[in-house]
Structures are given as C-alpha cells and as structure tokens.
Amino acid sequence: MKRTIWRCRACLLLALGAGLPVTGLGTELGNWASKFDRAMAGFNPVGKHLRQPLERAVPNLSVRGFYRNWSDFLLSESGTVGFRDQDYRFLQLQNLFELQANYHFAPGLDLRGVAHAMYDGVYDWQDSRGLFADRLDSEAKYYNTSERVLRELYLSWRRPGFDLMVGKQQVAWGKMDGQFIDIVNSMDRREAVQLETEDFTWRRLPTWMANATFHFGETSLQLLYIFDFEHDRQALPGSPWASPQLPPTSNDLVLPTRRPRAGDFGDHQYGLRVDRSAGALTYGFVYMYAWDKNPVDRVLGTATNAGQTVLRIAPRHERLHHAGITADYALTVQNVPVIESLPTVLRFEALYTNGVRFADFRKRADALAGRNTDGTSKRDTLRAAIALEFALPGRSTLILQPSWYQTINHEEELGFGFGGGIGDEWSFFPVLFFSRPFGFTRDRLSLEFTAFPLISGPDAGWSGIKTKLRLIYKFSQFVRGQLVYNGYDSGSPSDFYGQYDKWDNIGWELSYEF
C-alpha cells in the first residue's frame, strides 16, 4: 500500500514535469507554449467586460472577485472504513464565486460587501450511498441562505486616531500557521483535517459586530463587541470528511442545541487586543469573553428508548475566558556556514483558556447509572506555538513550528475540549514547511511541502502524520493552478490523523481573479 502511495507521488511529479510548458521543449512545442502564454497574458474577461466598465461608470465603486474550482480525488476507494461506507472518490468538487464591492462615500468612510456562491458537486456527480449530507443539510452542497451568500457587509469609518467598523465581518487574530489566538470567528470545518490556514478567509463565518481600534503611535488598542453568534460547522454525517470513528446515530435522546442569541444582551461577546511595536520586536495581548464555538453535550437525566435506559442530552455552548499573547522578532544571523547570512524571524503565540467544558465519560456512565451529574468536567487549556522562519538561498523558505496543546489537570475519561490535547493530556505538532520556486520556469512553478506529525501523551504516543505536497503554477497574472497531494499515514484508526489513513488524495485547484 505504501509503495503504491509513493508511486502515486512519483507519478504526480512526473505528470507535472511533462505537462507544463517549461524548458527543454522543441521548437514547435516551444512556439505553442509561447502562443499560449501570450494568449493567457490578456485573458481577463470579467475584468475587461464587467469590472472596468462598472468602475468607469461609478468612480466611487470598486469591484473585484474570483472564481475557484477545488477538486480532491481519493487515491483508492476503500469500502467500509469504521462507520463509513467509503464508496466515493471525489472529496470535493467545489466551485466558489466571490464578488466584492467597495463604495467610497467620503475620505475615511467606506462600505464593503462580499458575496459568495458555492456549489459542491460531490453529491450529484458521483453515485454513492456513503454521501448523504446534502439530504441532512443542503448547505453541504450549496449556499442557499442569505446568511451564507452575504459573507460580509460593513461600514468603516477611519480617522487618524481610530477605526470603527460596524457590520458583518471577520477578524483574524494571530500570525501563525493554524489557530492559536485566532478565536474571534467560527469556521466552516467541512474539510476536517484537510482545512488549511490559507483557506481560513473563505471558511471563516463572519458575524455582526462593532470593531473599534484606537491608535497611539506604536501602540494600538482594539475593542470588539460581537452581538451575533455563529457556531463552527463540522463535517456532517454523510459528508466526505465525516469521521469514520463516529457512529452516525446514537440511542441517546439528544435535544436541540441551545445557541447564544443576538437578541439577548447577556449572550453577547467581547474582545480586547493591545499591540505594540518596538523595533525588531512586536508583541501584543488579547483577551476575549466568548462562547465555545462547539456545543458540549450536557446530560439532563435519563430516559427510556426502545426498552433501554439512555441519556437525555442537551448540547450547549459554554462561556470561556481567553487570554493570549503574541510576539515576533526579526534578525539576520551572520557567518552561517555555506550561506553566510540567514535572515530569520521568530514568532510566538499562546492562548490560555479558562473554563473549557469537556464531555466526561466516567460521569456519563454515572449519569446512566442514575447519579446526579451533567456528564461534563471543566478544565483550563493552553495552546502555544513558536515558529522559526528562515529565508534560504534560491528564494526558498523554511519554517519550523513546534505547536503544543495542553489540557490542565487532564483525566483519561475526558473527551475533546477547546484548546486541549487531542484525546490525551497533551499533543505536540512539530510542523515543518518548505517552499521554493523553480528558476527554470522563471518562478512560475513553485513547490510547497508541509509535514504535520502528531505525538500525544502520556498515553497515545505517535498519532500519525499528515503530509502535503503542493505544486503551484501561474498561467498568467489572473489565472493560477495547483496540484496537491495530501497523505495521512500511520497512527491507529482512533488517532487524529490515523482515522483518515484511507483518505490519501490528490487534488487540483484552478483560480481566476479579476
């Protein structure tokens, strides 16, 4: 099996090498490539026929957008995997169209709107019994609610000393790969372990809020008042990335989830952030009084279902206090062997969260036995990462980012909770990222490799590794394509990555921006 995977990886590279209009081609092919390049250089139909005329007619309006197609294809169809019937090949056939409009009323006063239209063909374009999430929620297939179509709409008022933005928006805190202090908006996590940092901007779920920032020289203070709430969207049962370890049904009686309400003042969320620059060092602090974006099952009691005693469960969101820090520092290391100098950046982020509620399986057993407990326990969690980024010769970049997730006072019976170790007391991801463009293609072709090994302890140990190899090619100033391989290797079927051992896939992405 592993040999097959490596063969596939080699084939992917060979296919790329053969398929691209690069070096070593004969005259005819070279001239064909040249014709293609020159034709593509001016290919911008929406820009020419929509954007430019519109902006000429309404000078205060600016418009932009993109169309993007993502497709991921399983390397093999594995049949029954855990609780899943993996009788499908395409993990996504997503088509996303974004239109963004900005209207400039006066100096410092602007209105921005962003709309999305999404259609995922995985449910229509392949015959599968294992994929049925679109029947549970059509949002899995396309965005059909105003909430999803209208992604952002906010009025911004900027003065030298402060900014105020009111409306539906997303706020990204943090600078790391992954989420550490990036806690403001919830996320559409339909791709589960394949969700990447570069996709967050399309996957975040913007919320209605007031966002004010005050600027005092090298220091800034940001205040958030969030009167709306969006919960995380996890991979639905019957969706391509639903966990094979989760049974699709439960005997327990699960009541509707109680979500925080915009109309209830007591349910609103608040955030605060302070940043300061001091030469080569920048640092900041964040605090947020927020809701856990994912509900936790609270046991209300027991009931009888088909003659069995089962739990009566009410999923509820929990209030959390988050406190975090962020810092980065730049330096150029001299007298490095071979390469002489090494420009380097260090980044650090940490988030301490108070009052995370975990499902406690011992208490749930107690509840089933008739004892008075809600089946949960509260713990504090800490997640932190330090990243070292190096600018290597050949326009190459290397990033090492050890990341740590810790549940404080962990017990074996605890389930998953925000910010804590994954199924264990702690989890450690020594992430490695490498990228470089290829000079022989004039940097149009670039390679990115990322490895996400996972070690958890003290019980789980090695928990699998995700590897990602991406080849990106620029067809023109407006059109870009990429081929991606994602592999999930080793670890046991109950591990974070190990459960997706049969989900190795290759994908392509084509994007046109105007």
Next chain:
Amino acid sequence: MSFDLRLRPIIRWPATSLLVLVICAGAPAAAEDRTWRTVDELDEEERALYDPARTTPRDSAIPYIPAEPYPFEPPYTAEEMGYRSAEFVHISRWDYALVDVFGVVTSSGYINQGATVGYIATGGRDGFKGYLHDKKAGEIYTRWLMHDTFPPENEGAQQLWLPYRTDDEFRTKMDFFIYSPQLRRVRRQPEPRRDQRFPDNSQTFDDVIGRDPWEFDWELIGTDVIYETMRFPVTRPKITLNFPGKGFVERDTSSLRPMGDEFPHYGPDGGVECWVVKATAKPEWLPGYAEKYLVLWLEKNTFYPLRQEKYGHDDRLMMIETRLAEKQNPALGEFGYAAMMTTYWNVDFDLIGYSNHDAHTLREWTEEQKDMIFTAEFMRRQWQIEPLKTQAIIDSPDQFFLRPHLSPDKFPAVRNPRLKPVVEARYRAQEAAGKLIFETGGGDAAD
C-alpha cells in the same frame, strides 16, 4: 556606429527606421563613431574633474568613508563618484508618494506585472547626506508602505519596509512586514537575501534598496555618451503617465529622454555624457555576494546612474539595468533626479523586468501621519490614505520594453558582455524587429 547611436534617430523618425535597421543590423561599430574613451584618452576638461587617487584620508568619526565632506568638491576620485551615485537609489531619498508599476516578461511571452501605491517617509535630511550622517548604524532611516493594486490576486496586500542604516557591525538591512488579505494578518517576514532576485521578478533586493558605496572598491574606466536607456518597442508608440497637477498625460515614447525634458546638459546630438566606473565588491563587507563587480554609467554633472551592469564571479554578465530619470524634486537641484522608469534585464534567465515610478508626488508628512501610517499596525486598517492611479500597465507581451543595448564593443578590457547563443539569437531578433520576438523555438529556457 554603436547601437546607442543607431537607435536614437530610428525612434525619432520611425518612417526611416526599417531601412536603417536593415542597413545597420549586425554592422560593426565604426571607429569614428566611437562614443567611449578610456581613462588614458580623457581630455583636459575631464582630467581637471578627475582625481586618480585610489586612497584618500578617512573620516575621523566614520572611518570607512572619505574625510572630505559629502558631496565633495572637484576633482572627484572614483570613490567619490560612487558616493555621489548612491544619492540616486531606486526609491528616492525624500518624502513622497508614487505608484510603482513593475513587471517582467519571459522569453516565451509570459508577463507578470504589479502595481503598488507607495508612501515614502525618509528620516533625517533629504538625500544621501541624511543617510550618511543623520542616522547611526542600526537606526531605521526610511519607511516605505506599499499597497498593491494589481494584479487582482494581490489587491489589498501591503508591505512595510523599514530599511536600516548599516555598517560592517550592524548588517540587518531592514525590518519587513506584510499584510495578506487572504490571511487577513500582518506578518513579520525575514528580510530578503540581498543578492537574490525576487520571485517572478528580475530585480534583486539590493536593486531596490541600493548598495552602500563603502561596500565597493571604485575605479574610473573611462567616459561614454549615452543616447538611449529605456527602449520602447515599435508596438508602443505612446504611453500614458500620471503627472502630479496634470493628471494623465499621453506621451510619445520617442520623446522620453534619458534625463528628462528639463535636463540642461544634453549634447547637441541629444547625448548624455557619462563617467564610466567599475565597482568591485569588498569581500569583507559582502561575504558570499553573488555580484563580483558592477560597471556604472554616471551622468557627468549629477553622477546619476543611467546604466549599470552586474558581473558574476566567473565574469559573466548577469544583469543590465537602464534608467529614464526625471527631476522630481526641484528644490534639491542636481540631487533631485529620480528614476521614472527602469529596465532590469536578467541575462542569466533572459528575464526582462521594468519598474515605472508613476505619479511621483512630493509630500511633507506630518508627525501625526508618520506615526500613523508607517507602522505594522496600520496595515491591518487596510487604509489607502491617498489613492493614486496609473495607466502604465502593459497590455500585452509584444508591447513590453526591449532588452537594453548590449554595446559589446565598449571597454573590452573591463566588460565582457557575452550572451548564450539562444539569448543572443533573441537579442538579434529583437534588434531586427524593433520589438520582442517570442517564437524563437526552444521554449522558455535559459539554456
């Protein structure tokens, strides 16, 4: 007749151009048309302006610079000429706003362009004097904030460059931050490597930020007369430029002169007299630097570098940079010239790049603006405080700038501008056609 001399009248009288091209293509330069002279051939006037001394007293406070106060009095040593040329870096040493339109074309016709609105705030006095004396090594000497406006993929992206005054002890060139609209985050980045070209571009970091003259040994190799620097193709007879106070102005490309319209020192035939100097990198200042030496053509009165060639450690030609200058800051007199357009021909990869500084607008930033705009935190506000527009983006590959003149006959004792056969074939095809020729066979290879 050199290529320089030949092409100037062609551009002015396009009706005759085809005939002249056919006659002149590949013809060797006639001795009587030679525009360049070695040091031994300098005339009396030039000898009066040139001090051949290779070692001069050093400054007591900054031991690596000449003791004579900048900007020096004639006669000038080659080193002093180098210092004077350092006045004119890619991003001028005063406060202003601009739109930098830049791009690159490959030999197959793939073009990659960008446009960025830049705000520049220089610390200390304007000009090189401010860099030399008003800032200590380790202090930030200028602040550049760039807002990308093209291509659509980059719209909203921002960069903050905070270059340092450096010396042999403090070598970090700058603090560097980016704002990515996709990530919606400000990120501190490692500074780019100095001698490495930017991805998908032909400029290196040092081409943008400038090289400190004390990192090089300077030598005068002669004089020359330049008639043409930037070269427009026959397919682009006009260009629309944004002039402050005038707005968009359409100009005949043949009317653009190397030092701008107001320059008072053009020769009767339109030529610009230049000192030609060689700058050799000092290994102790630039260990492992890819460029062994530079050859620069410095306008004789201002020392403005109109042309620069880079050579590698194997003496191969790596790059030719040519500029069209314009007096953008009249208050500074002969120090007020700035690069309006620049071509960067990376010979190794046959990449032709350009940078057009459009809408150069002098600014006097208030202290409040300086504190507000030129910080990493400001980038998160996504606020382009002074939108500037440009129409200088190139529409199609065949309108791209030509490769600079190769002038292989000049200064053969110092220069060896040989090309690989495939690149030479493209160069000759370009010279014959008056525009870039892409379908040469062999694809996109540097070979």
